[in-house]
Amino acid sequence: MTGIDVARIRADFPILKRTVRDGKPLIYLDSAATSQKPVEVLDAERTFYETSNAAAHRGAHQLAEEATAAYEASRARVGGFVGVEAENIIFTKNASESLNLAAYAFSNATALARWGTPVDPRFELNPGNSVVVTEMEHHANLIPWQEVCAKTGASLRWLPLTDSGRLDLADLDDLIDTSTKVVSVVHQSNILGTINPVAEIMARAHAVGAVGVVDACQSIPHMPVDVRALGADLVAWGGHKMLGPTGIGLLYGTSEILQAMPPFLTGGSMIATVEMERSTYAAAPQKFEAGVPMVAQAVGLGAAVAYLEKLGMAEVAAHEQELTAYSLMALSGIPGVRIIGPTETVDRGSAISFVVEGIHPHDVGQVLDNMGIAVRVGHHCAWPTCRRFGVPATTRISPYIYNDQRDIDALVEAIAHAQHFFKVAS
Amino acid sequence: MTGIDVARIRADFPILKRTVRDGKPLIYLDSAATSQKPVEVLDAERTFYETSNAAAHRGAHQLAEEATAAYEASRARVGGFVGVEAENIIFTKNASESLNLAAYAFSNATALARWGTPVDPRFELNPGNSVVVTEMEHHANLIPWQEVCAKTGASLRWLPLTDSGRLDLADLDDLIDTSTKVVSVVHQSNILGTINPVAEIMARAHAVGAVGVVDACQSIPHMPVDVRALGADLVAWGGHKMLGPTGIGLLYGTSEILQAMPPFLTGGSMIATVEMERSTYAAAPQKFEAGVPMVAQAVGLGAAVAYLEKLGMAEVAAHEQELTAYSLMALSGIPGVRIIGPTETVDRGSAISFVVEGIHPHDVGQVLDNMGIAVRVGHHCAWPTCRRFGVPATTRISPYIYNDQRDIDALVEAIAHAQHFFKVAS
Amino acid sequence: MSLEALYQDIIIDHYKNPRGRGLLEFPLGTAFHVNPTCGDEVNLQVAAAADGGLLIGYEGTGCSISQASASVLYELVQGRQVTEAENIRRAFVELMHSQGHGEPDEAVLGDGIAFVGVAKYPARIKCALLPWMAFQDAEIKGGLMLETNSDGE
Amino acid sequence: MSLEALYQDIIIDHYKNPRGRGLLEFPLGTAFHVNPTCGDEVNLQVAAAADGGLLIGYEGTGCSISQASASVLYELVQGRQVTEAENIRRAFVELMHSQGHGEPDEAVLGDGIAFVGVAKYPARIKCALLPWMAFQDAEIKGGLMLETNSDGE
Numbered sequence A, B: 001m002t003g004i005d006v007a008r009i010r011a012d013f014p015i016l017k018r019t020v021r022d023g024k025p026l027i028y029l030d031s032a033a034t035s036q037k038p039v040e041v042l043d044a045e046r047t048f049y050e051t052s053n054a055a056a057h058r059g060a061h062q063l064a065e066e067a068t069a070a071y072e073a074s075r076a077r078v079g080g081f082v083g084v085e086a087e088n089i090i091f092t093k094n095a096s097e098s099l100n101l102a103a104y105a106f107s108n109a110t111a112l113a114r115w116g117t118p119v120d121p122r123f124e125l126n127p128g129n130s131v132v133v134t135e136m137e138h139h140a141n142l143i144p145w146q147e148v149c150a151k152t153g154a155s156l157r158w159l160p161l162t163d164s165g166r167l168d169l170a171d172l173d174d175l176i177d178t179s180t181k182v183v184s185v186v187h188q189s190n191i192l193g194t195i196n197p198v199a200e201i202m203a204r205a206h207a208v209g210a211v212g213v214v215d216a217c218q219s220i221p222h223m224p225v226d227v228r229a230l231g232a233d234l235v236a237w238g239g240h241k242m243l244g245p246t247g248i249g250l251l252y253g254t255s256e257i258l259q260a261m262p263p264f265l266t267g268g269s270m271i272a273t274v275e276m277e278r279s280t281y282a283a284a285p286q287k288f289e290a291g292v293p294m295v296a297q298a299v300g301l302g303a304a305v306a307y308l309e310k311l312g313m314a315e316v317a318a319h320e321q322e323l324t325a326y327s328l329m330a331l332s333g334i335p336g337v338r339i340i341g342p343t344e345t346v347d348r349g350s351a352i353s354f355v356v357e358g359i360h361p362h363d364v365g366q367v368l369d370n371m372g373i374a375v376r377v378g379h380h381c382a383w384p385t386c387r388r389f390g391v392p393a394t395t396r397i398s399p400y401i402y403n404d405q406r407d408i409d410a411l412v413e414a415i416a417h418a419q420h421f422f423k424v425a426s
Numbered sequence C, D: 001m002s003l004e005a006l007y008q009d010i011i012i013d014h015y016k017n018p019r020g021r022g023l024l025e026f027p028l029g030t031a032f033h034v035n036p037t038c039g040d041e042v043n044l045q046v047a048a049a050a051d052g053g054l055l056i057g058y059e060g061t062g063c064s065i066s067q068a069s070a071s072v073l074y075e076l077v078q079g080r081q082v083t084e085a086e087n088i089r090r091a092f093v094e095l096m097h098s099q100g101h102g103e104p105d106e107a108v109l110g111d112g113i114a115f116v117g118v119a120k121y122p123a124r125i126k127c128a129l130l131p132w133m134a135f136q137d138a139e140i141k142g143g144l145m146l147e148t149n150s151d152g153e
């Protein structure tokens, strides 16, 4: 038993009281797509709108002061949550924007250099250069790099996977070589649940002088993460998967890298001086935050962080670890069910993908949904990973702090029901 | 008298009941920076989180269905508000992102073409090409184009201003010539209040085969706008200035242009197929919406649109027109006050910039703030426009549906007080 | 709604025993469509017989709904004239947009009427429509239909 | 807080009658700083006299707070040794971060103590600090101070 009191936590999440599909109690097992939000987060956003709403960093009146203070307090809070200074945290709209921001540093610098703007050569890519990802990336950490390669002539490489769903690092030193200018890898896979040895990979990246990027979307919401210990230059994740509002994402960067990167979105609030012909830019984080920011969402995210800190991330991780062990055991026990990804709890998180022999994942999901159980089916934005394992799609559960073993028991029962309904061996 | 009942409207905005600076009632005249939000918008967001929160377009369970339906219903509602189909509306995080999305089409296409990806030649820029803006652009519609030029070798041109704050179109046909590939102009200036003849400019853009972009941030919240009548290919604006939540912006595009443009942010949900080496993309609007979207904010924005539709945009415009006439008269009547921008109501909106002789705008704003009046001071993210008028900054009022003549009376009194306090002639 | 109402026996039967599955030797038009959210795939081909009747070939992988829908499509349009087939296609599309309130005409839709329950599940409508969209696309590519006739479905 | 408490007479006086305003003929270091939100500008120059005492030149445009602050800066550090000036600068920065609760030492800050009210207005703190940041920067550029001594203000 961990220190997480699921019943008490559930009381903080209004949506968990609703029913679905003709009165079935909702069992939400899709937190890897997006988490639910506690009432504290909803209250924080609303209170902001009702008392301090104004354009942060854009006015001198009292509301603007309060909005700016609230926005910046949230930045500091998020920074503290992952062990860094406020000024190393950039607010984006989602993790995809954060990863695109990182990727565009390379295509932008390359284009700027071509026309004579001095840039940090680390970001300049040529046909001889390579970009390295893994075969288990979410599309958000794959396609931006494909686009970078298409725009610069660089080539994309990837670390392959073992049959058990781990990174195969046998050729690490060959794949990441002196041609490599950026290495971007997922910390915890959203489809396999695998937790990768990112510090080791980042060390190799730095050994060849490459910039290191980590996609921490599925790790930071679920376990204590000291982002500096990841050894990366840039770390991206989202707010909506960690109890925060939709519409807010995060990018951590070392001061050094943020200073070296060209801006991404440009416009108001990210400038130092502006003339018709040219502009100069503010220091990070402002440099990367053009336009009126998502202040209310930042405030909501601050409340989400406070909620998680109150629970304690070590407790959250322990709770999920326990649930993962239980789920792996329960699912392995069902004949015809195959887990796609590591089958032991070592270095794996609570998101578990599986296929049920003879039933398409979409149909599995439908039966589960009909019984009130919300899971995700499909390729989970990791289509190449599905191909690697020879499946068109999977069914995925992804529990969080408001789930317990009874939810897994219900899942097991529902899978048996699906097998019965579709008349496949069970 | 117009059909706008300010007292009734004010009752819908909780924040307007608060006091500032030691008990002064809040007089909010900074809606051009961001508007306040009626309780209907706050309720819609909250209800969404409490009942239907899930990742839109990313799941098959009931919550995901509801979230997707709510998100898409909002898209249709926003489209209807400006007279277009849902599929022509793209959700972004703010207007700055919308304008960057437009600008990146050019730098991305240029880079892609260089390495062999076929692109629509309208988006490919070379040193011989020009990009045309105006001298009254918000930084959000200036700096992205400066960056495009820096990344492609194209050059930036701009339509100059007359002393009365209007566009000087005398050289329109010379400035927009066959070298021009994109013309991007503001519909209503956020600093001068000027409403520009964008249809005429867009017609000239199209006559030379250029893409036409309009920044409608300050027009769509304030008057009925049929975006198609603007004659542009792309129109950008934000949600937070039209009663909607922070963290949501809009981009309208013709079907033809959206299909021709390369994607901007890439990742999940914007794809058709994905392999490690290459991906193909979904049709617009999905093509431009990577990652889990700002669903709750879209829902809130839908409620904002409903609120404005209930009032009627023609009524909103009439109310503001009346208030503009009153404000212009009142401000012109104060000795030492100079209005920067048109001094008649013809083709101008309610945002009015002014300087008070002998008092820096920052100090004017401070006195106003101390008396409970929230205005914006500074260059309003239109620094080159300030320079054009030989002022380092201005004080700007920007009333909206919840303001009335008493707010302007209070303003006039406060300006007199500032003149008294700083001992300048009044 | 009960699972039985969604997955009518007819659907399961077409899923487990697809009719006419396989590719054509000499297709006029081929369209490969994918449902990007779940990865369902249908490869659909059309050709015209000497009497103008349609010949249909198809293959695919995916959920029961998408694959059964392809089988039903084959059964309904194989051998029909293009205009007849178009009426059937439109009737099926309309049924899918009925939000479950449609009253499908069995004379037109045959086994297709079994999909009435699918229309209640927005995420599954795309599955059911997948082969029908590929069909329309294949007809356009094969020159059997003008693009402007397309209703965007 | 009353306007009078924010805009103390001393501030208005320095604003209307700036002390020592003007540029140096032979500056060692020059720093041009801008407040990007409001456009306030200060151009600040440093040089060292034969006795090591600082020589200050400045110009600028902007609000009363930023311009008065430059004038006070001149008054406080002109002729001082670099280390003395640094103590004054730190005391001023600290005062600005006191949120209005600071108890400034007049012996160190002279007319600078009039800025105590400014610390209550986050948006104005930047105005007051503008010349002081430019000062530090000019000292670094002029080789009078090491960059690593910078406290990032």
Ligand SMILES: Cc1ncc(COP(=O)(O)O)c(C=O)c1O
Pocket (backbone or CB within 6 Å): A032, A033, A094, A095, A096, A097, A138, A140, A141, A186, A188, A189, A190, A215, A217, A218, A237, A238, A239, A249, A381, B268, B290, B291, B292, B293
């Ligand atoms: C591993 C991973 N990376 C990136 C993303 C993209 O995050 P977002 O949807 O917030 O952009 C997700 C989630 O969707 C994810 O799980």
Ligand SMILES: Cc1ncc(COP(=O)(O)O)c(C=O)c1O
Pocket (backbone or CB within 6 Å): A268, A290, A291, A292, A293, B032, B033, B094, B095, B096, B097, B138, B140, B141, B186, B188, B189, B190, B215, B217, B218, B237, B238, B239, B249, B381
């Ligand atoms: C004319 C104009 N364009 C662009 C913007 C930028 O909008 P946003 O802050 O929503 O990105 C604004 C407002 O800030 C504006 O007034």
